[in-house]
Amino acid sequence: MRGFVIKEFFHIFRDYRSMLILFGMPVVQVLLFGFAITNEINDAEIAVLDYSKDNITQEITNKITSSGYFILNKNLEHEGQVAEEFRKGNIKEVIVFEDNFAKKLEKNHSAQIQILSDASDPNTANLLTSYTSGIIRNYQQQKFSEFSLPVEIKPESIMLYNPELKSVFMFVPGTITIILMLVSAMMTSISIAKEKEMGTMEVLLVSPLKPWQIIVGKVMPYVLLSFVNAITILLMGFFVFGMPVQGSVILLLLESLLFIVMALSLGIYISTVSSSQQIAMLLSMFALMLPTILLSGFIFPIENMPEILQWISHLMPSKWFIIIVKDIMLKGVGILYVWKETLIIILMTVFFIFLSVKKFKIRLE
Amino acid sequence: MNYPVAIKNVSKSYRKVKALSNISFEVNKGELFGIIGPDGAGKSTLFRILVTLLKPDEGEAFVEGYNVVNQFKEIRKIVGYMPGRFSLYQDLSVEENMNFFASIFKTTVKENYHLVKDIYSQIEPFKTRLAGKLSGGMKQKLALSCALIHSPTVLFLDEPTTGVDAVSRKEFWEMLQRLKQQGITILVSTPYMDEAGLCDRVALIQNGEIMEIDSPEGIIGNYTKNLYKVKTDKMFEIINDLRDYQYTDTAYRFGDSIHFTSKQENPDSDELLSYLQGKGHDNVQINEIKPDVEDCFMALM
Amino acid sequence: MEQRESIIEAINLTKKFGNFVANDNLNFMVGKGEIFGFLGANGAGKTTAIKILCGLSRPTSGNITVAGFDVYTEREKIKKNIGYMSQKFSLYEDLTVFENFRFYGGIYGLSKKEIRERTNYFLDKLGLMEYKDKVINELPLGWKQKLAFSLAILHKPRIVFLDEPTGGVDPITRRQFWDMIYEVANDGITVFVTTHYMDEAEYCGRVSIMVDGRIEALDTPETLKNKYEVDSMDGVFLKLARKG
Structure with missing residues (x-):
């Protein structure tokens, strides 16, 4: 078994293409998604509807527009203009200050800001509102830290055109999911198919090795490498894009491990039905990658899909994994909160392992 | 067993x-x-x-x-x-x-x-x-x-x-x-x-x-036929000439010569010799030889 | 050996890959209509030399002409004048016999009429007319081989290169294949052939034997056998190649 794993590592380290996919891919993907999305919100055009027009609202507006992320496109006069401006498509966000903002803040230690965003592009909408809220919080801390009583500015964000968008959506969970799927499923299915193509599988079969030994020997290195990848992405998310893990890192890694095993068993299953590397590659592309990207909620919100696609999305292991990662990373929840999703992935894993061991042939036909 | x-x-x-x-x-x-x-x-x-x-x-x-x-x-x-x-x-x-x-x-x-x-x-x-x-x-x-x-x-x-x-x-x-x-x-x-x-x-x-x-x-x-090795000066033409020969059963190239079997019960190599000479072949050599496995394989096909 | 018009001339053909000398000063001429056997152990440099002669690879040095064209500057003209068939047969397995003919004819710019005529000519000669519309992968190996050979000479090249054309086929088919080779050579097409069957070396007009990138022997099989005092080409080959 040890010999098998060593040999597998040789294969991986000697093939620059697989090295590229294994280690180049995660970095490139994270950077790509990361910068594509941050670019999106550089110089985002916004409008302000200020019913109060006092010092504080002016200061907050200045603070937001000087942040570098936003450009003030227009000052609105009344609520009726909001919908119109959004429809024109010039602006991505409207900030609404309630009337007597400064006074209320002084008297009640509380005032309201509404952040309206165009959530037909949910990723951007999410980022914009969270940036705006961040700037307002920041302002509040600097300005009122000397006050004895807590002062609260309540930013209330409202997603327009996509009101059902519940979860905070970020690219790191999606990228982790894609990478783990790609590396685990695609690489293993290709590497097993390669043994078939080269004829070495014949020799492996005509040896005392049991099918599970061949399978475990083939996938072990990929478990390890995928795991390294998951950690790389988390580190990059943190250091390059400042995205901390709110919840337990250990829990997150354990969940990743579970997902990796699931993806590997899928990969093995694919390899059992493909006779060549090309077929394995195509199958993983179409059967795994595209659904993962399109149906998991990574790019397109599941709530917006036609009902039938929503149903199909339930069958996507990646959908559940993205939920888990998001919840742990961004909401900081524990296992009690994601046990259902975890259970679903466990069941899927068991199912695919069962299927691939059953399908893995001890003979050639 | x-x-x-x-x-x-x-x-x-x-x-x-x-x-x-x-x-x-x-x-x-x-x-x-x-x-x-x-x-x-x-x-x-x-x-x-x-x-x-x-x-x-x-x-x-x-x-x-x-x-x-x-x-x-x-x-x-x-x-x-x-x-x-x-x-x-x-x-x-x-x-x-x-x-x-x-x-x-x-x-x-x-x-x-x-x-x-x-x-x-x-x-x-x-x-x-x-x-x-x-x-x-x-x-x-x-x-x-x-x-x-x-x-x-x-x-x-x-x-x-x-x-x-x-x-x-x-x-x-x-x-x-x-x-x-x-x-x-x-x-x-x-x-x-x-x-x-x-x-x-x-x-x-x-x-x-x-x-x-x-x-x-x-x-x-187990090879029962009489097998002859035939060689002449004109090795390119010989195969066609042998195929036209009325008693030819098989004629296959084998290295630098032709392996020939006849339809006759008791093959007459002199007659083959004169046939080939008549076709303009010089230095005709006809020798009966032992077959090798390839001859046997072809005979069985 | 009567003097013939030469169609391949290689003078000091040398090909190096870095420090490795794959072809070391090869000198040979091949005449029109000659069957030239190009023998050598695996890795002796045969494939490298054939690639150069087919205009697929540039030699490092040497003067080489194929069908009168220079291998450095007139590679496209060379390609039009040669046919090539490898052990892998280069037939499209999922196309029919006729579709394969039409495709290869098209590559060499034959007209529709020419393609039809030549296809019929070859299929008739091979006795495969009724299989014209059969998909290649349904045909036995021996037939595929003959079809592949027909395709290689479909455009009436002046030279045809055959790289281990008879691997794995049965002894009778192998001989039928050589009958085809003789016929083609008789029509004036030069045949340049490699093989691992030493008895086939005897079928060639002249053979060259390569050892470690050099041509160690080049003559008629008869002369070589006399020279090395053995009774078959197998013996010649073993004597020479063992030295290397």
Whole structure:
């Protein structure tokens, strides 16, 4: 078994293409998604509807527009203009200050800001509102830290055109999911198919090795490498894009491990039905990658899909994994909160392992 | 059931194509047994059945007394198998290939070095070279070393010499002769008829059927026709002239001459001589010769 | 050997890959309509030399002309005048016999009429007319081989290169194949052939034997056998190649 794993590592380290996919891919993907999305919100055009027009609202507006992320496109006069401006498509966000903002803040230690965003592009909408809220919080801390009583500015964000968008959506969970799927499923299915193509599988079969030994020997290195990848992405998310893990890192890694095993068993299953590397590659592309990207909620919100696609999305292991990662990373929840999703992935894993061991042939036909 | 390999009425089809039909034979212990036939004759299918990679549709096959269908696990422990394409890991070095194949049989190269020494020592100077960068002959030696490393009692070599040059082929057969002396039973398939003479016994196979099984001498002894070697000055034209000759049964090129058989009961070589001279051939030589396995194979086709 | 018009001329053909000399000063000429056997052990440098002669690879040095064209500057013209068939047969397995003919004819710019005529000519000669619309992968190996050869000479090249054309086929088919080769040579097409069957070396007009990148011997099989005092080409080959 040890010999098998060593040999597998040789294969991986000697093939620059697989090295590229294994280690180049995660970095490139994270950077790509990361910068594509941050670019999106550089110089985002916004409008302000200020019913109060006092010092504080002016200061907050200045603070937001000087942040570098936003450009003030227009000052609105009344609520009726909001919908119109959004429809024109010039602006991505409207900030609404309630009337007597400064006074209320002084008297009640509380005032309201509404952040309206165009959530037909949910990723951007999410980022914009969270940036705006961040700037307002920041302002509040600097300005009122000397006050004895807590002062609260309540930013209330409202997603327009996509009101059902519940979860905070970020690219790191999606990228982790894609990478783990790609590396685990695609690489293993290709590497097993390669043994078939080269004829070495014949020799492996005509040896005392049991099918599970061949399978475990083939996938072990990929478990390890995928795991390294998951950690790389988390580190990059943190250091390059400042995205901390709110919840337990250990829990997150354990969940990743579970997902990796699931993806590997899928990969093995694919390899059992493909006779060549090309077929394995195509199958993983179409059967795994595209659904993962399109149906998991990574790019397109599941709530917006036609009902039938929503149903199909339930069958996507990646959908559940993205939920888990998001919840742990961004909401900081524990296992009690994601046990259902975890259970679903466990069941899927068991199912695919069962299927691939059953399908893995001890003979050639 | 003392035979290392025994096959009884085995048939195998792929969809509609019959790959093997009703094959039966036994191989004796320590025998070098050749399966001789062109591509597509069913050689690989037969080997794959014997090494438990395929199940026969009909009939039974045994290796060292174990049934290839339900006792495949036992068989996989004791056979060495070298598939048609040398199944080596091209991106691993010579040494790494050896270590890997030793490890899957739970042994080490060190432990069984004496088994492969004769062959492996020839490629050992290149042990850090990747298998993909070896010449055909060296790949062949490495593949054989890998198939031997776990001390198998029966060795299955599927076309080990195909596409390999004449020198490497000759060396390979010399290695097999030495292996045989260690008591290993060896089954080897080949499309090269001239290699038949190097086996103890051979099966001539064509279109999934065994045409004859015997020692090379026996096969040649069973050839009943009178075979003539014909040579003249004009070797390009002779084949057509012989085909026009009324008594010609067969006329095939064989190296620098023509092998000729006649339809006549008692062939008259003088008449052939005068026929050829009449066609303008000079220096006609007609000699009756002993057939080789290739002549026999063609006669059986 | 009567003097013939030469169609391949190689003078000091050398090809190096880095420090490795694959072809070391090869000198040979091949005449029109000659069957020239190009023998050598695996890795002796045969494939490298054939690639150069086919205009697929540039030699490092030497003066080489094929069909009168220079291998450095007139590679496209060379390609139009040669046919090539390898052991892998280069037939499209999922196309029919006729579709294969039409495709190869099209590559060499034959007109529809020419393609039809030549296809019919070859199929008629091979006795495969009724299989014209059969998909290649349904045909036996021996037939594929003959079809592949017909395709290689479909455009009436002046030279045809055959790289181990007879590997794995049965002895009768192999001989039928050589009958085809003789016929083609008789029509004036030069045949340049490699093989691992030493009896086939005897069928060639002249053979060259390469060892470690050099041509160690080049003559008629008869002369070579006399020279090395053996009774078959197999013996000649073993004597020479063992030296290397």
